[in-house]
Amino acid sequence: MILPLFPIWLIDFAGSSLMIIFSFLCVHLAMRLFNQDRENAVWIYFLWITSALAVFAISRGVGHVVKDLLIMSGRKDIWTILQPYSGAFNTMTFVLVASITLFFERVWQINQTILRDKQALQDSHGQILYLNRHLEDLVMERTRELRKSENKYRRIFESSRDMILVTDQDGQILEINPAGTDLLGFSKEKVENNACSFKHFFLRQEIWDRIVEELLAKGYVSDLETELIGPEGNVIHVLLSGSVECLLPDNGDTFDVVQTTDHHDVKEFFHFLVKDITRRRAMEQQLLQADKLASIGQLAAGVAHEINNPLNIILGYTQFLIKHESEGTDRYEDLRTIEKHVRACKNIVADLLSFSRSTRTRKQQIDLHECIKEVINVISQQFELDQVRISTEFDSRVPTMILDGGKIKQVFMNLFMNAKHAIGKDGLITVKTLYDQDAGQVEVRVEDTGCGIEPQNLSRIFDPFFTTKETGKGTGLGLSVSYGIIKEHGGEIKVESEPGKGSVFIVSLPVNQ
Amino acid sequence: MLGFNILKLLSYLFLVLFLMQPDVAHATQAHSYPEGLYVHQLAHFFFILSMATFIYWLRERGLSRDKGWRLLQYCALCFILWNADAMLAHYLESQEGLFVTREQTTLDAVLIASGGHTAETLIYYFAKMDHLFCVPGIIFLYAALRCFLAKARGDRVK
Numbered sequence A: 001m002i003l004p005l006f007p008i009w010l011i012d013f014a015g016s017s018l019m020i021i022f023s024f025l026c027v028h029l030a031m032r033l034f035n036q037d038r039e040n041a042v043w044i045y046f047l048w049i050t051s052a053l054a055v056f057a058i059s060r061g062v063g064h065v066v067k068d069l070l071i072m073s074g075r076k077d078i079w080t081i082l083q084p085y086s087g088a089f090n091t092m093t094f095v096l097v098a099s100i101t102l103f104f105e106r107v108w109q110i111n112q113t114i115l116r117d118k119q120a121l122q123d124s125h126g127q128i129l130y131l132n133r134h135l136e137d138l139v140m141e142r143t144r145e146l147r148k149s150e151n152k153y154r155r156i157f158e159s160s161r162d163m164i165l166v167t168d169q170d171g172q173i174l175e176i177n178p179a180g181t182d183l184l185g186f187s188k189e190k191v192e193n194n195a196c197s198f199k200h201f202f203l204r205q206e207i208w209d210r211i212v213e214e215l216l217a218k219g220y221v222s223d224l225e226t227e228l229i230g231p232e233g234n235v236i237h238v239l240l241s242g243s244v245e246c247l248l249p250d251n252g253d254t255f256d257v258v259q260t261t262d263h264h265d266v267k268e269f270f271h272f273l274v275k276d277i278t279r280r281r282a283m284e285q286q287l288l289q290a291d292k293l294a295s296i297g298q299l300a301a302g303v304a305h306e307i308n309n310p311l312n313i314i315l316g317y318t319q320f321l322i323k324h325e326s327e328g329t330d331r332y333e334d335l336r337t338i339e340k341h342v343r344a345c346k347n348i349v350a351d352l353l354s355f356s357r358s359t360r361t362r363k364q365q366i367d368l369h370e371c372i373k374e375v376i377n378v379i380s381q382q383f384e385l386d387q388v389r390i391s392t393e394f395d396s397r398v399p400t401m402i403l404d405g406g407k408i409k410q411v412f413m414n415l416f417m418n419a420k421h422a423i424g425k426d427g428l429i430t431v432k433t434l435y436d437q438d439a440g441q442v443e444v445r446v447e448d449t450g451c452g453i454e455p456q457n458l459s460r461i462f463d464p465f466f467t468t469k470e471t472g473k474g475t476g477l478g479l480s481v482s483y484g485i486i487k488e489h490g491g492e493i494k495v496e497s498e499p500g501k502g503s504v505f506i507v508s509l510p511v512n513q
Numbered sequence B: 001m002l003g004f005n006i007l008k009l010l011s012y013l014f015l016v017l018f019l020m021q022p023d024v025a026h027a028t029q030a031h032s033y034p035e036g037l038y039v040h041q042l043a044h045f046f047f048i049l050s051m052a053t054f055i056y057w058l059r060e061r062g063l064s065r066d067k068g069w070r071l072l073q074y075c076a077l078c079f080i081l082w083n084a085d086a087m088l089a090h091y092l093e094s095q096e097g098l099f100v101t102r103e104q105t106t107l108d109a110v111l112i113a114s115g116g117h118t119a120e121t122l123i124y125y126f127a128k129m130d131h132l133f134c135v136p137g138i139i140f141l142y143a144a145l146r147c148f149l150a151k152a153r154g155d156r157v158k
Helices: A006-036 A041-072 A076-102 A104-159 A178-184 A188-192 A205-218 A257-262 A278-323 A330-355 A368-385 A405-423 A478-488 B002-019 B033-060 B067-094 B118-127 B131-157
Strands: A002-004 A163-168 A173-176 A220-229 A235-247 A267-276 A364-366 A388-393 A401-403 A427-436 A441-448 A492-498 A502-510 B099-102 B110-113
Touching: A002 B118, A006 A041, A006 B131, A041 A076, A041 A104, A041 B131, A076 A104, A076 B033, A104 B033, A163 A178, A173 A178, A173 A188, A178 A188, A178 A267, A205 A220, A205 A235, A205 A267, A235 A278, A278 A330, A278 A478, A364 A368, A364 A405, A368 A388, A368 A401, A368 A405, A368 A427, A368 A441, A388 A405, A401 A405, A405 A427, A405 A441, A405 A478, A405 A502, A478 A492, B033 B067, B067 B118, B067 B131, B099 B118, B110 B118
Parallel strands: A388 A427
Antiparallel strands: A002 B110, A163 A173, A163 A267, A220 A235, A235 A267, A364 A401, A427 A441, A441 A502, A492 A502, B099 B110
C-alpha cells in the first residue's frame, strides 16, 4: 500500500501555524483577563499556562516546519543534527505545560480564600462607610428613641398618683415625683437643695433602719405597711415597696445588689414606690365597725324579742295585781316598784330593737333644721344652767327630706346629751349643716368643746352597752341606737375626736330617700 | 492537598518505571539512543495524567456546569487525545520494518507499507495527522478564555 505524505505535511504546516497563532491569541486574552483583575490568582494561572503553551506551540510548530523544509530541500543531514535538540526542547515544553496544569487545584483554593477575604473586607468597608455617612442620622435616631423612652417613663413618674422617690443610703431624697411632694408636704426646691431626708418622715425610725437592712440584704422590700408623718403632723398609712440600684462611680454602670461583693466603691440608691392607704385603712376600720355592729344588732334583736314577751306578761300581771290592791298598802308600793323597773327594762328592750332596726319607721317629708331646732328648744334651758351654749350654722340650701322625725330627733337628742356630758360645765356645742348637691346628701356636724374621746375608745363608741359614764348614769345604748337609726335612713355616722380638745359627730343623710 | 498528592504519586510512578529497567540500573550510565524516545513518551503520558486530573478537579468542583470551564474541559480532552495519538505515532515510528518512505525530498513523497504491515502503516499514516486533535484543543482554550473575559467584564460593569 502506498500513501502520499503531502496531506500529512500540509496538515503539519497548517496545524503548526494555527497552534502558534491561537497560542498567542490565548496569551493575549489571558493578559487582558489579568489586567482586569491583577489580584485574581486564576487569571495569573491562565497567564502562566497560556505562555507555556505558546512556547510549546513555537517549539513544536517550528520543529515540524523546519523538519519538513529541510527534508524537502534535501538537507536531511542538518535535520539529523537538529532533531535531538528539537525533540528534547519540545519534551521540556509540554512537561512544563503539564506541570503548571497540576497546580490548578491549589491556585483555585488560594483564589477562593482571597475572594472570601476580599468579600469580608468589602463588607466591613461598606459597613464603615455606611456608619461614616449616616453616623449623624443614626445618633439622631438613637437620641430620638432615647428621648421618647425617657418621656414615657418621665410621664409615668410625673403622673403617678403614688409617691415615687429615689434616695441614697442615708435616706437623702434625690428624686421625688409631684405625688410624693404633695403627700409629704414639701417643695421640689427643698429636694434640689438636698434638704430632705426620707427617714425623718417615718413615724418610727426603727422601721427605716429595718428597710435599709432588708434592702441591702435582699435587694428589695415589698408591700410593707408602715406609717409616715404628714405635712400637718398627721399619720399617713402607706404601703411601701423598694429596690436597690448599685452604681459604679467611675463608669456609671448599674448592677444588682447581689453582685456588689465583687466591687468596691459602689454607691447604692434606693427606689421606692409608696402608696397612701390612709383612706383605705379608715374605710376598712369603718367596715369592720359596721360588720361588728351588724352582728351585735342581730344578737340584740334576738335577745330583745325573747325578753320582750316575758316582760309584757310580768307587766300585765303586775298591773292586774295593782288594780286589785288598795292604794297606800306596802304590797301596792312593792307592785308599783316592780311595774317601774319592768317599764325600764321594756325601754332598754325598745332601744335594743331600735338599734337593730327592728322597730317600724314612719318616714315623712320634714324640715331637718326644724327638727334640730325642736330638740335644741327642749334642752337649751337645762343646758344654760350649766353654761353650755348651743350655736347653729345652718346651710339654707338644705331641702326638706323624707325622714322619721321622731327617730331623727332621738339621734340629735343623744348627740347633744353626750356632748353636754363631755363638756360638763361651760362650753359650746356647734351644730352645722352642709348640703352637698353633687353627692345628694346633707351632713350635720355636732361639735363640742368637751374632754374628747380616748383613741382606744373610738372603735367601741357605737357598741351597745359601751359607756364611759359612771354606773347607773347611762345604759350605753344612746349612740348604738343613733347608729341604728341613721343606718336605717341609709346614712352614715362617724366620729372624730382629739382628747382634751373635743369631739365632732358627723351625720350624713341622703336627700333622695 | 490533592495537587500535592498527585505530584507525589507521579514521582513514585516515574521511580517505579525507572526501576523496572534492570539493564540501566547503574549508579551512572551512558544515555543511549532509545532513552530520548522513552523520556518523550513518558512526557506525553505525564501530559495525559495532568489533563485527566484537571478534568477530574473541574468536575468535582462542579465548575463544568459553567460554559467557560466546560470549554476548558473539552480543551483538556482534546489534549489527552492528541497525546495518546502522538504516543502511538512515536511508537509505530520507532518500529523497524513496518514501512518505508520514498521520494522524501519532493512533494510526491509516499509511504509504502512493508509486507503484512498494511494496518499498522495505515494507523501510522492517520496518527501522523495529530494536529487534528491539538488545534481544536487550543481553539477550545481560546473560546474558554473569551468566555471568562466576557463574564469578567460583565461582573465589572455590575
